[in-house]
Amino acid sequence: MTALVPTREDVTGPHGGGPARRPALPASAAIAVAVLAGAGVLSLLVGANAVPLDALWDEGHPARAIVEARFERTLLGLAVGAALGLAGALMQGLTRNPLADPGILGVNAGATFAMVIGMTMFGLDALGQFLPLAFVGAAAAAVLVHAIASVGRDGATPMKLAITGAALSAGLASWTTGLLLADRKTMESFRFWQVGTIGGRGLDVLAVGLPFLVVGALLALAGARLLNTLALGEDLARGLGRRTTRDRLVIALAIVLLAGTATALAGPIAFVGLVVPHVVRALVGPDHTRVLPFSMLAGAALVVVADTVGRIVLPPSEVQVGIMAAAVGVPVFIALIRRTGRAM
Numbered sequence: 001m002t003a004l005v006p007t008r009e010d011v012t013g014p015h016g017g018g019p020a021r022r023p024a025l026p027a028s029a030a031i032a033v034a035v036l037a038g039a040g041v042l043s044l045l046v047g048a049n050a051v052p053l054d055a056l057w058d059e060g061h062p063a064r065a066i067v068e069a070r071f072e073r074t075l076l077g078l079a080v081g082a083a084l085g086l087a088g089a090l091m092q093g094l095t096r097n098p099l100a101d102p103g104i105l106g107v108n109a110g111a112t113f114a115m116v117i118g119m120t121m122f123g124l125d126a127l128g129q130f131l132p133l134a135f136v137g138a139a140a141a142a143v144l145v146h147a148i149a150s151v152g153r154d155g156a157t158p159m160k161l162a163i164t165g166a167a168l169s170a171g172l173a174s175w176t177t178g179l180l181l182a183d184r185k186t187m188e189s190f191r192f193w194q195v196g197t198i199g200g201r202g203l204d205v206l207a208v209g210l211p212f213l214v215v216g217a218l219l220a221l222a223g224a225r226l227l228n229t230l231a232l233g234e235d236l237a238r239g240l241g242r243r244t245t246r247d248r249l250v251i252a253l254a255i256v257l258l259a260g261t262a263t264a265l266a267g268p269i270a271f272v273g274l275v276v277p278h279v280v281r282a283l284v285g286p287d288h289t290r291v292l293p294f295s296m297l298a299g300a301a302l303v304v305v306a307d308t309v310g311r312i313v314l315p316p317s318e319v320q321v322g323i324m325a326a327a328v329g330v331p332v333f334i335a336l337i338r339r340t341g342r343a344m
Contacts, residue, residue, distance in 0.1 A: 036301045040074055042308050081302055094248060103169070104166065107138045108269075
C-alpha cells in the first residue's frame, strides 16, 4: 500500500524545500497524449467495417457517415473513461486502499439500483431524470460499504472494504434483477445498458451528463493537494491547518458526481477505476497532482481501446465495453488481492 501514500519527501522534497525527484513530466505528458490520440483515431477507423484514413477529413468520402457515428461514440467513451479513471484514483487516495474502485466498492451497483427503482416504480425514462437518482444511489452505497467495513477492531481495512463492497454489489445486483423481472418492458430497455456500453448513444446523451462530469473533474483536480496532505495522516493534516472532514466531503462529492454520471451514461463499467491509477502511479509516482490528471487520460484511452477491440474480437457481433474492461481488470484485481493480503 505504500505506493498509494506520498511520503513527506514526495510532497515537500527531501529537505522540505521543493518537490522530490520524479519522472520527467513533459515526456510523461507527451506519451499520455499520444496514446490517447492514437486510441481516438483507432476508434474512428477500426470496427466491423474498416475506414480508410482519408475519410477523417474528406467530407465527401463514402465512409464519412461511419466516421461521424463513431465520432460520437468515441467522445462518449473518452468522457466516461476519464470520469472512471479519475474516480478510481480519488477513491484509492481518499481511502488509502489499493483495491478501491467504483465497481468494487459498490458505487456503480448503488447507482444502477437507484436508476432501476426510478424506471420500474416511477416510470422515469429520461437521462436527466436518472442522474439525480444515480448520485443518490452511488453516495448511499459508498457510505454503507464504509460503515459496515468500519465495524470491528481493525476498522475499515482494505480487505474488509473490498469484501464488503463485493457483498453489497452482489446483493444490489440481486435486488435489481428482481425489480426487472417484475417489469419485462423495463428489462428489455435495461439489459443492454446493464453490461456497460457506449454504443448507440448520441451527443445529446453526453450533453446531459457533461456539466456534472466537468464539475466533478474540477472538484477532483482542485483536491489533489488535499489528498497529498491527507495521506500524511490525520494529525499532521490538521496541524497544517486542513479541515479534514470538509476535505473528505469535497473529494467524496467529486467521486459521486463522476461515478454516478458515468454509470448513468454508459452503464456499470467496472475495473477501469481499479487498473488505471495503479498503472499511472507506476509511471509518474504517488503525487496526486500528477496521478489525477494522468488517470483521466489513461482512463479515457482504456475505455476507447476496450470498445474498439470489442467491435472486432467476435465479428460481426460486438462485445460490450463493460465486458472487455472486465477481461482486463479481473486478473489485475486478483493479483492486487493476493499482494494486499500478503501485506496485511
